Amino acid sequence: MHARSSPALPEPSSHATAARSRWAVGSALWPYLWEYRGRVLLALAMMIAAKVANVGVPIVLKDIVNALDLKPGDPRAVLVVPVALLVAYGLLRLSVSLFTELREVVFSRVTQGAVRKIALQVFDHLFSLSMRYHLERQTGGMSRDMERGTRAISSLVSFTLYSILPTLVEMALVIGILLVKYDIWFAGIALVALVLYVAFTVTVTEWRTQLRREMNTQDSRANQRAIDALLNYETVKMFGNEALESTRYDDNLRAWMRAAIKSQNSLSLLNLGQSLIIAAAVTLLVWRATVGVVSGSMNLGDLVLVNAFMLQLYAPLSFLGVIYREIRQSTTDLERMFTILEEHQEIKDPPQAPALQVGRGEVRFENVRFGYGADRVILDGLDFTVPAGETVAIVGPSGAGKSTLARLLFRFYAPQSGRILIDGQDIAQVTQASVRRAIGIVPQDTVLFNDTIGYNIAYGKPGASAAEVEAVARAAHIHDFIVSTPQGYETQVGERGLKLSGGEKQRVAIARALLKNPPILIFDEATSQLDSHNEKAIQAEIRAASRDRTAIVIAHRLSTVVDAHQILVVESGRVVERGTHAQLLQARGLYARMWNLQQDRAAHPEASAAMA
Incomplete structure (x- = not known):
């Protein structure tokens, strides 16, 4: 992995911040390209060769025109010189295409390799982030950000190295030739037009960036709304809320449409201004060349050369505006994806952390305190041990923190204080992968x-x-x-x-959990969705699977845990009772009350249903 800075996302109104963001994106992208430094340098050499050949085409064309400007009877009219120039002209034309295509062939692996590596890095980084991040994220919007970001990588690399640099090289060559061979006005007009064009394009494009950001934001929201509704298709249908979801989706689409219209209108304004600058420059240059021919200081070949240069510059200069807009938009798209890469990894392995060594499989919670927020304490000094090879059940009212135990054991979260140990090893000091290999789970909500x-x-x-x-x-x-x-x-x-x-x-x-065959098993309401017949059959299999290994059974239905070696009753994040089923019934505490209530419901289902 390459080190990254952590730039703040640019505010549309701040040009300095936007510039810093562009440099940050470029610096983040560069290591992936430089990994293929040989191909990059070779592609740059091909690009320069193609542009030198391209600039040479008008020069040879000038000589061809001058060679043909002969009086009748001139002995040079045998066309020996024009034929040689024509051959040179054709070879230069071929060289432009040849070097351009060779550059594409050489550089394609660089572009696609960078796209692949960054996309994979984002994907891996998402799995390294904590459960807290994934519970708060919006899947639809994030997937669209990743899609646009990976597409923007290819656009940014290709446009910068295939278009911006070649165009700048060609402009430098043309202006240099005009400055050396002709009146300073030619180079001056071309240079002023270039400066005005670039300044106008940059200024207007920076203004358009905020419109692009707004369009992206509304696009992500619309996509997020659509995916969220489709993922909850069954719920939408059961409540008959198709019209509601359609209206909410349409509201997002309308906001996106308004932003898209503003963006398109600003694009038209930009194109009009660019065309005005180019048209004025070309007109002035051709006028100066025409005056030169009339005065005798220039010949027809010079007029053709200047005109050819202008036609040759017009296309890339016009294209430069389009490319700059695409690069700016690609940078905006990449910012969101790089924000994912910069997301703080809440749960990290310590440097050079060893792998967990599981022998007996004893699990211990030592005075564990945890909450999902500062004002929401779930576990308050939880302390218990699950002996190796035994089955311990954890029961209690809803919201007591039972399922949170499994998330902490898997290191999806870290305790705010206290320790969790497996065979005496603090799981915060070993690798997460080794901890998760040692644990299998049957969750309550199987996805x-x-x-x-x-x-x-x-x-x-x-x-x-x-x-x-x-x-x-x-x-x-x-x-x-x-x-x-x-x-x-x-x-x-x-x-x-x-x-x-x-x-x-x-x-x-x-x-799936049985196939993993781990030394520690967690059953989180593992039979809550089963009927009574299958529940009893599965309970027998759970008992068989739990034999000779450590098992933690989190249950709401107490009938499923009566055979556990020990039952822990959790309330308000603390263990308030512990013992076997018989011992807890004799204690006549919370467990006994819960048991009696469930037995009454089982004996009188009609009354329970009526009360519900």
């Missing part, structure tokens, strides 16, 4: 990849054989369902697994 059932099960152990996948599917009591479908293990589960029922998704999650 699957939009792929096959087989792929989602095998995700617990990439590269697992079909036999291994089938074995854990049988253990999770989902094999019979899978083979009953037309495509079996190749059945697509849909976005987030929405083609499967809640119980089916949960059984896939159980199979």
Whole structure:
């Protein structure tokens, strides 16, 4: 990874800040290009050669015109000289195309390599960020920022090295030739026109940048709204809120449309001003050349040369305006993606952290305090031990912090104080990857990849054989369902697994955790989506899977944890009771009250439903 500065995003009204941002983007991009320094230097050499040949074309054309300006009977009329000049003219024309295409061939790997490396770095960095960041982000807007950013990399690199530099080189050559060979007015007019053109383009484009930013912002919001609504398709349909979502999406589209219209109008103004400057410059230069021919200080070849130079400069100079706008817009698009790369990594491995060494699999929370915000304490001095090879259940009211324990154990968050140890090793002092390898989980809310059932099960152990996948599917009591479908293990589960029922998704999650086969297992309401028959069958498999390994069972239904070696009752972020099922019932505390309430609901479901 290459070191990056952390520039602030430029305010549209601040030209100095915008300039700093452009330099920051350029400095961040340069290491990826310089990695291919040989190709970069060769491409630059090809570019200079192409421009020298391009400038040579009008010079040879001038000589051809002068060679043809002969009186009748002149012995040079045998066309020996014009034929040689024509050959030279054709070779120069061919050289321009040859060197230009060779430059493209040489540099294409540089551009695409930079795009690939930066896109991969952003992708990897997103996975290094904490759970807090991912809970607060907007997926639709961020995906659009990444899409525009990667596309902008290719545009920025290509336009800068393929267009800006070649055009500047050609302009320097042309102005130099005009200054040496002709009246200073020719070079002066060309130079003043260039300065005016660049100054006008930069000034107006900087003004247009704020319109582009506003358009991007509204585009991201519209995309975010659309993706959010589509991801919640089922909820939208159940509440009949299609019209509401359409209206909200249209509001974002209208805001984007207004910004896009302003951007297009400003573009028209820019194009008109550029054309005016170019037209005035070309007219003045041709007028000066015509006066020179009439006065005898210039010949027809000189007139053709100046005119050809102007025609040759007109196209790249006009294109330069377009390119500058694209570069400025690409820089704006890249700012958002680089902001992701600059996002602070909340959970980091210590320098040269060792891997976790798991032997027995004992888990200990030592006076752990944690909250998602300064004013929202979830765990308040939590202290308990899960002995190696035993099953410990954690129960309590909703919001007591049960599921937060699993997130802390996986190091999705860091405790504000206290320690979490596995086999006596502080998990904050070892690598995150080794901690997560040692733990398997069956979450309460199972989200699957939009792929096959087989792929989602095998995700617990990439590269697992079909036999291994089938074995854990049988253990999770989902094999019979899978083979009953037309495509079996190749059945697509849909976005987030929405083609499967809640119980089916949960059984896939159980199979996936069993396939991972870790020394520590966490079951977070692992049977909450199952019916009573399947729940009992899965509980037997959970007990079998938990044998000889450490298991933490987070449950709301107390009937699922009666066989645990120890039950911890958590309330307000603290362990208020602990013991076996029988011991806690005898204590007649919170656990006993929760048990009695659930038993009453099970015995009188009609009354519970009526009260609900």
